[in-house]
Amino acid sequence: MGIITGDKGSIIGAATILWEDGEKRNNVMWKVPRNIKFNDNIVVREDEIAVFFRDGKALDYIDRPDRYALTSINAPIVGKIVQRLSGVQQQAEVYYLQKKVFDGKFGSKQPYVFEDKTFQLVKLSLFGEFRYKVSEPSNFINYFVGTLSLTRAPEVEERIKEQVVTSMYNVLGKLKEKGMGVVNLAANLKNIEQIFLEDSKTDFAPYGIVIDKISGLYINLPEEVQKAVDTRASMSVLGTNYMGYQTGQAMREAAVNPSGGAAGAGVGVGAGIGMGYMMMNQMGQTGGQQPPVVATPPSPPPAGAPCVKCGASVPQGAKFCPACGAPQGTACVKCGASLPAGAKFCPSCGASQQATCAKCNAKLEPGTKFCPSCGNPTG
Amino acid sequence: MADLREKVVEDRGIISKIQAFVPGFSGYRAKEDLRAADSMLRMQMAGNMASIRKDAEGCRSVMAENGSLEHMERLGALIGRLKTLEQAVAHAAQGYSGISAKTKVGEAELNKLYEYDYALLSSLAEMAADAQKLKAAAASDNKAAIMESIGAMSGKAGAFEATFKRRMTAVTGTEVS
Numbered sequence A: 001m002g003i004i005t006g007d008k009g010s011i012i013g014a015a016t017i018l019w020e021d022g023e024k025r026n027n028v029m030w031k032v033p034r035n036i037k038f039n040d041n042i043v044v045r046e047d048e049i050a051v052f053f054r055d056g057k058a059l060d061y062i063d064r065p066d067r068y069a070l071t072s073i074n075a076p077i078v079g080k081i082v083q084r085l086s087g088v089q090q091q092a093e094v095y096y097l098q099k100k101v102f103d104g105k106f107g108s109k110q111p112y113v114f115e116d117k118t119f120q121l122v123k124l125s126l127f128g129e130f131r132y133k134v135s136e137p138s139n140f141i142n143y144f145v146g147t148l149s150l151t152r153a154p155e156v157e158e159r160i161k162e163q164v165v166t167s168m169y170n171v172l173g174k175l176k177e178k179g180m181g182v183v184n185l186a187a188n189l190k191n192i193e194q195i196f197l198e199d200s201k202t203d204f205a206p207y208g209i210v211i212d213k214i215s216g217l218y219i220n221l222p223e224e225v226q227k228a229v230d231t232r233a234s235m236s237v238l239g240t241n242y243m244g245y246q247t248g249q250a251m252r253e254a255a256v257n258p259s260g261g262a263a264g265a266g267v268g269v270g271a272g273i274g275m276g277y278m279m280m281n282q283m284g285q286t287g288g289q290q291p292p293v294v295a296t297p298p299s300p301p302p303a304g305a306p307c308v309k310c311g312a313s314v315p316q317g318a319k320f321c322p323a324c325g326a327p328q329g330t331a332c333v334k335c336g337a338s339l340p341a342g343a344k345f346c347p348s349c350g351a352s353q354q355a356t357c358a359k360c361n362a363k364l365e366p367g368t369k370f371c372p373s374c375g376n377p378t379g
Numbered sequence B: 001m002a003d004l005r006e007k008v009v010e011d012r013g014i015i016s017k018i019q020a021f022v023p024g025f026s027g028y029r030a031k032e033d034l035r036a037a038d039s040m041l042r043m044q045m046a047g048n049m050a051s052i053r054k055d056a057e058g059c060r061s062v063m064a065e066n067g068s069l070e071h072m073e074r075l076g077a078l079i080g081r082l083k084t085l086e087q088a089v090a091h092a093a094q095g096y097s098g099i100s101a102k103t104k105v106g107e108a109e110l111n112k113l114y115e116y117d118y119a120l121l122s123s124l125a126e127m128a129a130d131a132q133k134l135k136a137a138a139a140s141d142n143k144a145a146i147m148e149s150i151g152a153m154s155g156k157a158g159a160f161e162a163t164f165k166r167r168m169t170a171v172t173g174t175e176v177s
């Protein structure tokens, strides 16, 4: 290893200890593989902090560059450490920390269940980048080494990343409390980063770390939800409202499939055709043109199934309510058949759709692997 | 610039004005003093900048609590900008001391320096006042006022940066004028 020179076997010690560049690389922490003794020499360089640890606690640390002989001669500088090592039996572990900032990537391993007003339980996953550095060496060592017994840098970094994800979830939870919906997350990524920076100060203080930058935050939504969000976003750009868009979509589908059967698009989009007819009429009048001839005058729009949430008529087959955006029909968890809105059992295979948690009895979203309320695996 | 201002500098009025911001500042004189005085001023400025930044961070914290998101990103950008400026002001020492040994600093250069310093310190004082307004606006979640204060502070941070750059080129003698 070559980190320690001098007489390793010496009882009184007299070794020189330093952190070699080869060991350093991108590691925030390094544990000296031998305990420190009275009379050892500790080399601390510009970008390093040496922390002395014993009995589950950091004794003291040195963060100014120099070579320190642990003798009573320079007690004013290494006082606390020497005091605790004054005797041949007394030993301490030494950890080196780097002062520089470290870049890390974080990502959720388990999806976060976001309780949305419109989409109900939405599973989110997120990832991004962050930059951190050690702010309180004693806290850092006390927490990671003393409390968690982590002695290797990769373990420590893994733990930091996990905490970043947890803190990010807390930010999302807080925003949800403030009434933010899943549709607003994408537009607020930069704000979420800012709130994270603010909240992380207290989250990470016990770890002796500051997060001074967070970037590239990305929140991944389930495909269905993402589609709805995109639709809304593009509508707001065009200045059209969501309902108008849905109507337009229905008209287009009707045009593509004009002679569908009763269960087909023709009936399903009846509302859309009716409205479209009116719109075309208006356009025709204002434009001074002949209203287009419509072969069959629209019959009163057949009512679709009522929205599970607001009761508005939802065209058959539509996945979201055109009035309030609430998701409608879902697929069976077992056989994948299309289910009527709000169905508790699949009409085709009979599988129960509304599972509850065996542990806490909370309602479970179909297909979920963990209870959103207590975290118990559902399988 | 041969006008009123020169007189002000002549009677050392501007030094007493700077002293109002930096107690104990006695002006640049000999080369040794020059370096010490420069460092003293910059440390003071960096300190002021830091406290303005901390105010802004406090506001971000309040806004985060309130769920007030409208201008949060803008405030984040301002905080980042203040941080960068703070570092630039505090760490300009190397560039300065390296060149100053060879640079002749005459009366005219000194006067220019005083003007820059005064301008910088004044704009920091104004920014500090804006930061107080921002705090009040954040506390009452007054979005229009938050926006206005952030805008005012960003503008002043930009002006400060430009003036500081010119000051440094004047100090290091690389200003073309």
Ligand SMILES: [Zn+2]
Pocket (backbone or CB within 6 Å): A307, A308, A309, A310, A311, A312, A321, A322, A323, A324, A325, A326
């Ligand atoms: Zn609805």
Ligand SMILES: [Zn+2]
Pocket (backbone or CB within 6 Å): A332, A333, A334, A335, A336, A337, A346, A347, A348, A349, A350, A351
């Ligand atoms: Zn089924």
Ligand SMILES: [Zn+2]
Pocket (backbone or CB within 6 Å): A357, A358, A359, A360, A361, A362, A371, A372, A373, A374, A375, A376
């Ligand atoms: Zn449960």
